[in-house]
Amino acid sequence: MKRGGLDDLAAFAAVAKARSFTRAAATLGLSPSALSHAMRALEARLGVRLLARTTRSVAPTAAGERLLRSLDPALAEVARGLAALDDWRGAPSGAVRLTTFGYAARTILSPRLPAFLIEHPDVSVEVIVDDRLVDLVAGGFDAGIRLGETVDLDMVAVPVGPEFRTVVVGTPDYFRRHPPPRHPGELEAHLCVNYRLVGGGGLLPWEFERDGTELRLRVAGQLIVNDENLAGAAVRAGVGLGYMMAHDVADEIADGRLIQVLADWCPLYPGCHLYYPSRQVTPALRALIDALRWSDR
Numbered sequence: 467m468k469r470g471g472l473d474d475l476a477a478f479a480a481v482a483k484a485r486s487f488t489r490a491a492a493t494l495g496l497s498p499s500a501l502s503h504a505m506r507a508l509e510a511r512l513g514v515r516l517l518a519r520t521t522r523s524v525a526p527t528a529a530g531e532r533l534l535r536s537l538d539p540a541l542a543e544v545a546r547g548l549a550a551l552d553d554w555r556g557a558p559s560g561a562v563r564l565t566t567f568g569y570a571a572r573t574i575l576s577p578r579l580p581a582f583l584i585e586h587p588d589v590s591v592e593v594i595v596d597d598r599l600v601d602l603v604a605g606g607f608d609a610g611i612r613l614g615e616t617v618d619l620d621m622v623a624v625p626v627g628p629e630f631r632t633v634v635v636g637t638p639d640y641f642r643r644h645p646p647p648r649h650p651g652e653l654e655a656h657l658c659v660n661y662r663l664v665g666g667g668g669l670l671p672w673e674f675e676r677d678g679t680e681l682r683l684r685v686a687g688q689l690i691v692n693d694e695n696l697a698g699a700a701v702r703a704g705v706g707l708g709y710m711m712a713h714d715v716a717d718e719i720a721d722g723r724l725i726q727v728l729a730d731w732c733p734l735y736p737g738c739h740l741y742y743p744s745r746q747v748t749p750a751l752r753a754l755i756d757a758l759r760w761s762d763r
Contacts, residue, residue, distance in 0.1 A: 472544070474508045475537055477501060478516060482526040482534045558753040559588035565602070566611040568664075568694055569711060570738045571595050574611060574627050574758060582757040589750045597663040602743055608751050611758075614736025620743075626758040627738035631712040632673070634732070635724040637704040646727045650674045650681050657706035658685035662692045672709045674731040681731075685709075 480490040487498040487505075494501065509516050516530035526534055566575065575593060583591065594607075602610055613630075617623045634653075636644075647653055653672070661670040669690065674681040687706045691697045698715075701708030702724070712732075718724040740758055742751065 471508075471511075474504055475533075476541055477504055478508060478530070479534060479537050479541060481505060481517065481524060482530055485523060485525050487524060557588065558586050558749040560748060560750045561590045561592065562609070562748075562750050562754055563592045563594070563607045564609055564611060565594050565596060565600050565605065565607045567597050568595055570611045570627070573713065574738055578758055582754060585757075586750070586753055589753065591754065595664075602741075608748070609740055609742040609755075611738055611740050614739045617739050617741045621741040622744070623739040623741040624755055624758075625737060625760045626740045627760050629734045629737045631732055631734050632709055633712045633715065633719075633726050634672070634707055634709055634728045635701065635715055635719065635726050636707045637702065638722065638725060639704045640706065641725055646725070648728075650683055650728060650731055653683060653685050653707070656685070656687075658687040659697050659700050659706045659708050660685065660687055660690040661694065661697050661709070662690050664692050670709070674728065675733045676731045 477490070477494055477496075480493055481487060481501065484490040484493070487502050491498045491501045496504075505517055514529045515527050516533060518525050518527050518530075564575075571593065579591065579593075583589065599612065599616060600607065600610070602608070611626060614623065614625070634647075636646075640657075644656055647656060650672070658672075662668070663670055669684060671682045672685055674683070685707075689697075689700050689705055691700070697708060698710065700706065701710065702718075707727075715724050715726075719726050737760065740755055747755070
């Protein structure tokens with residue numbers, strides 16, 4: 467269609483609904499004569515009469531009625547699309563939907579998100595906490611926060627947390643009853659507190675690496691949970707060994723309440739990253755990325 471055609475179609479819809487050039491022209495900010503001339507040009511371009519005119523009124527023809535029924539939903543969709551562009555203009559505003567997992571929600575979002583919301587009152591954030599890796603587009607999410615090693619290579623990823631280490635710990639009382647393991651393979655002789663992935667259904671594997679050798683183990687024990695706080699409470703009570711974030715138990719290892727084993731098998735991993743599928747983001751998401759971006763300075 468020639469340039470300006472969409473404007474002419476919108477003008478036709480206004481005339482057909484108002485059944486008056488005068489009323490439609492006032493709505494569109496045009497003169498009645500200019501609007502009438504535009505409609506005749508549109509009819510000539512399409513090769514069909516759309517409006518029946520008399521000295522007192524104007525009404526859509528059968529062809530015009532048919533076109534109007536098609537135009538209404540299309541013009542409404544265009545209007546919604548144009549309105550949505552407001553999310554990309556000016557100050558940050560609108561909604562941001564995030565998917566993440568429990569550790570990131572607790573250590574990254576909990577301490578930083580409240581200040582962001584206070585600073586940006588026109589932005590709303592929805593956070594869904596789920597262990598599963600979800601398709602951002604299919605799930606209707608703007609972005610996700612996951613460990614760096616799990617983010618797909620085709621995503622734009624921004625670090626939002628430091629590197630992390632998982633550690634194996636137990637209480638002194640537990641080790642009075644069980645000799646400390648010297649190799650990950652010896653964990654099969656120990657009671658281990660297992661974590662079941664929320665939504666995913668499987669048990670979280672215990673991962674180890676040393677000198678290029680990687681091990682991914684399924685361990686056994688009396689307790690399986692899907693809540694990290696309950697798992698931590700059981701480990702601290704001496705029920706079994708725990709596979710925990712070093713950040714969470716650093717003080718307890720330092721003062722002897724927990725004892726770390728297999729330290730040389732527990733390497734550093736990439737920290738949490740915020741990721742999204744396109745480099746074109748709304749001001750609201752861009753502001754959130756800037757607020758969460760990790761810096762070790």
